[in-house]
Amino acid sequence: MENLSGGDIVIRALRDAGVEYVWGYPGGSALHIYDAIFRQDDVKHLLVRHEQAAVHAADGFARATGKVGTVLVTSGPGATNAITGIATAYMDSIPLVVISGQVPSSKIGEDAFQETDMVGVSRPIVKHSFLIKRPEDIAATIAKAYYIASTGRPGPVVVDIPKDMTDPAIKVPYSYPKQVSMRSYQPNERGHSGQIKRALKTLLAAKQPVIYAGGGVIIDNASELLTTLARKLNYPITNTLMGLGAYPGSDRQFIGMLGMHGTYEANQAMHHADVIFAVGARFDDRVTNATDKFCPNATIIHIDIDPTCISKTVGADIPIVGSCKTVLGDMLELLDALPAPDGEALNRWWATIDDWRARHGIYTADRFEPSGGTLIKPQDVIKMLHKVTGGDAFVTSDVGQHQMFAAQYYLFDKPRRWINSGGLGTMGFGLPAAMGAQLAFPDATVACVTGEGSIQMNIQELSTCTQHGLPVKIINLNNSALGMVRQWQDMQYSARYASSVYEDSLPDFVALTEAYGHVGMRVTEFDQLESKMRECFALKDRVVFMDIVVDRAEHVYPMQIAGNAMNEMWLSKTERT
Amino acid sequence: MRRIISILLENEPGALSRVVGLFSQRGYNIDTLNVAPTEDPTLSRLTLSTTGDEKMVEQIIKQLHKLIDTIKVVDLSDGPHVERELMLVKVRAVGAEQRSELKNSVEIFRGHIVDVTPSSYTIQLAGDGKKLDAFIEAIREVGTMEVVRSGISGIARGEKFLLV
Numbered sequence: 086m087e088n089l090s091g092g093d094i095v096i097r098a099l100r101d102a103g104v105e106y107v108w109g110y111p112g113g114s115a116l117h118i119y120d121a122i123f124r125q126d127d128v129k130h131l132l133v134r135h136e137q138a139a140v141h142a143a144d145g146f147a148r149a150t151g152k153v154g155t156v157l158v159t160s161g162p163g164a165t166n167a168i169t170g171i172a173t174a175y176m177d178s179i180p181l182v183v184i185s186g187q188v189p190s191s192k193i194g195e196d197a198f199q200e201t202d203m204v205g206v207s208r209p210i211v212k213h214s215f216l217i218k219r220p221e222d223i224a225a226t227i228a229k230a231y232y233i234a235s236t237g238r239p240g241p242v243v244v245d246i247p248k249d250m251t252d253p254a255i256k257v258p259y260s261y262p263k264q265v266s267m268r269s270y271q272p273n274e275r276g277h278s279g280q281i282k283r284a285l286k287t288l289l290a291a292k293q294p295v296i297y298a299g300g301g302v303i304i305d306n307a308s309e310l311l312t313t314l315a316r317k318l319n320y321p322i323t324n325t326l327m328g329l330g331a332y333p334g335s336d337r338q339f340i341g342m343l344g345m346h347g348t349y350e351a352n353q354a355m356h357h358a359d360v361i362f363a364v365g366a367r368f369d370d371r372v373t374n375a376t377d378k379f380c381p382n383a384t385i386i387h388i389d390i391d392p393t394c395i396s397k398t399v400g401a402d403i404p405i406v407g408s409c410k411t412v413l414g415d416m417l418e419l420l421d422a423l424p425a426p427d428g429e430a431l432n433r434w435w436a437t438i439d440d441w442r443a444r445h446g447i448y449t450a451d452r453f454e455p456s457g458g459t460l461i462k463p464q465d466v467i468k469m470l471h472k473v474t475g476g477d478a479f480v481t482s483d484v485g486q487h488q489m490f491a492a493q494y495y496l497f498d499k500p501r502r503w504i505n506s507g508g509l510g511t512m513g514f515g516l517p518a519a520m521g522a523q524l525a526f527p528d529a530t531v532a533c534v535t536g537e538g539s540i541q542m543n544i545q546e547l548s549t550c551t552q553h554g555l556p557v558k559i560i561n562l563n564n565s566a567l568g569m570v571r572q573w574q575d576m577q578y579s580a581r582y583a584s585s586v587y588e589d590s591l592p593d594f595v596a597l598t599e600a601y602g603h604v605g606m607r608v609t610e611f612d613q614l615e616s617k618m619r620e621c622f623a624l625k626d627r628v629v630f631m632d633i634v635v636d637r638a639e640h641v642y643p644m645q646i647a648g649n650a651m652n653e654m655w656l657s658k659t660e661r662t
Numbered sequence: 663m664r665r666i667i668s669i670l671l672e673n674e675p676g677a678l679s680r681v682v683g684l685f686s687q688r689g690y691n692i693d694t695l696n697v698a699p700t701e702d703p704t705l706s707r708l709t710l711s712t713t714g715d716e717k718m719v720e721q722i723i724k725q726l727h728k729l730i731d732t733i734k735v736v737d738l739s740d741g742p743h744v745e746r747e748l749m750l751v752k753v754r755a756v757g758a759e760q761r762s763e764l765k766n767s768v769e770i771f772r773g774h775i776v777d778v779t780p781s782s783y784t785i786q787l788a789g790d791g792k793k794l795d796a797f798i799e800a801i802r803e804v805g806t807m808e809v810v811r812s813g814i815s816g817i818a819r820g821e822k823f824l825l826v
């Protein structure tokens with residue numbers, strides 16, 4: 086066995102875990118590890134401009150690829166800067182390994198320079214965490230970290246490494262475990278066969294079924310199985326914000342996103358359903374609205390890998406604990422031998438849904454006033470983005486109205502193309518996440534749909550894009566306001582815009598982008614939108630920042646009315662269900 | 663609903679804080695908590711008592727299972743079980759009459775006097791929570807100077823046992 090220093094072991098173990106890229110930022114406690122990175126070529130390090138962005142970039146990489154993202158930061162401020170990124174990944178079940186430097190073991194607890202109890206601070210927002218106590222433990226711990234992050238319900242794992250553990254003068258034998266097994270952690274993938282049969286029986290007997298699929302389907306790479314099953318059944322299917330792309334968005338059976346800003350037809354169908362087939366979704370409060378009024382007539386079948394998600398907010402009648410892929414696979418195997426659903430009832434159900442679509446659906450007609458002249462509607466920008474990119478881009482987003490418009494109007498046909506912070510709702514996520522996706526797919530089109538508020542939370546990463554050659558496209562829906570906040574203030578606070586406007590303090594985004602060495606464009610006229618956007622995406626090797634001035638007064642609709650059932654919605658500023 | 667939950671946990675740094683943190687983070691109550699390494703020093707055995715409705719207790723158990731360090735989680739209150747709590751009570755004991763009265767009570771409750779000074783007794787008592795409460799009530803006249811309770815330890819009755 087080879088003897089290596091702890092610093093070299095960290096990097097060797099990353100290599101042996103299959104890691105190609107590490108996003109990070111150096112500092113005192115991590116310098117031995119950084120030196121080890123410098124002395125090898127297998128693991129590449131990408132320097133960011135803020136540790137939060139390192140985590141979001143690794144997260145975007147993980148979402149786009151399904152692989153584990155890797156982050157390296159120093160102790161104290163480096164570690165705490167990473168926290169928002171870790172919490173973001175935790176809420177959306179994204180596999181990450183975050184390695185943080187720590188002050189030397191002998192100084193822990195002394196309030197040493199740049200000491201933060203990282204294991205303690207991160208505890209509620211990690212799947213698990215480790216503090217390294219002996220250099221001999223580094224390789225096995227890193228192996229465990231990747232195993233835990235990527236199996237079961239994925240999530241971020243922190244490995245905190247005191248500086249003395251990576252001391253170049255102390256060498257210990259290196260070996261990377263071939264296999265990880267832990268007596269306390271044995272994730273179970275297979276669903277209970279009896280429950281699966283019960284579920285199928287109920288599903289096939291349904292007269293008004295809805296398939297409600299979430300991010301779990303995407304995480305588990307189960308989109309194909311889900312699509313096959315849905316098509317065989319000819320049942321309507323809705324996706325959560327996290328599940329967009331799990332089923333092709335442009336398909337007839339897709340009834341749109343559900344929930345707070347879901348489509349009229351999706352929320353109506355859920356409310357009137359007799360059977361809800363929930364797959365890898367967690368009945369989030371942004372989906373259910375008031376749980377006591379949620380889907381009053383529905384029998385609920387719920388597949389989830391995480392038992393805590395089952396009956397947490399809404400009780401499941403037929404729970405199945407297992408991975409989406411294995412359970413859907415088992416169902417498909419049994420399906421053909423079972424009697425087909427009641428075709429007539431299903432036809433009636435589809436007729437009802439088509440009627441809802443025709444009445445208030447956002448895909449059967451534009452439900453917003455037309456763009457023209459200097460009036461650019463944000464919805465039209467997203468529709469144009471879809472057109473110009475052929476519906477085939479990786480689209481990341483920040484948080485706000487622009488995010489909801491992107492979710493509603495960019496109809497995602499493939500999984501892993503829509504990358505947003507659904508659970509935590511982290512402004513500042515979009516640009517670094519786009520960098521991660523672009524790194525994973527250098528030739529792909531990657532667009533970050535953002536707002537002038539969100540983009541400024543991590544705009545420094547334009548410099549990272551320069552350094553590492555990441556030609557992402559930034560589509561800034563500039564409404565000169567924290568639009569989503571403003572919308573709530575319009576609706577609930579009589580248009581008192583407390584701190585949601587900037588009073589002429591916004592930067593010149595074109596000049597700012599150019600200062601970073603990129604291309605900036607400003608669009609103020611609707612008839613320039615298409616040509617400018619085509620120009621933007623033709624610049625394959627450049628970062629382009631499109632600053633598009635959109636209608637400031639626009640709201641996102643539909644919008645569920647809080648405290649009510651799913652199907653109680655505002656449909657416009659004046660019209661409600 | 664009061665529940666007694668027994669957990670077998672990896673004896674790792676931070677493992678206990680994850681259990682305790684889970685309760686505060688998710689708004690669950692811990693009424694008592696009792697933890698020590700087992701005969702296998704890589705494992706800790708933890709007993710905690712909590713109150714909550716059925717749905718909450720179900721979530722608590724599932725959330726505990728989900729922690730990476732937990733090996734087994736059992737709701738002892740689901741079946742027949744033995745629960746015990748240890749209590750140490752320091753009371754003022756002055757004068758022959760008071761001292762003999764106290765000795766009487768200790769005997770009735772099958773406790774022990776484990777430390778004596780001219781003016782005080784320290785009494786040790788084991789039993790379920792109700793018995794300990796009853797003892798405190800019984801000696802209320804005298805008044806206690808200090809009470810220390812260990813929190814509940816529990817074990818299932820019969821052949822059931824909690825092992826890796």
Ligand SMILES: Cc1ncc(C[n+]2csc(CCOP(=O)(O)OP(=O)(O)O)c2C)c(N)n1
Pocket residue numbers: 483484485486487488510511512513535536537538539540562564566567568569570
């Ligand atoms: C880090 C963070 N702080 C605050 C919020 C609350 N918030 C949600 S949307 C929003 C406004 C976002 O403004 P902008 O990025 O311009 O998007 P718009 O809604 O205008 O499209 C705010 C402040 C948040 N989600 N994240």
Ligand SMILES: [Mg+2]
Pocket residue numbers: 485536537538562563564565566567568
């Ligand atoms: Mg804005």
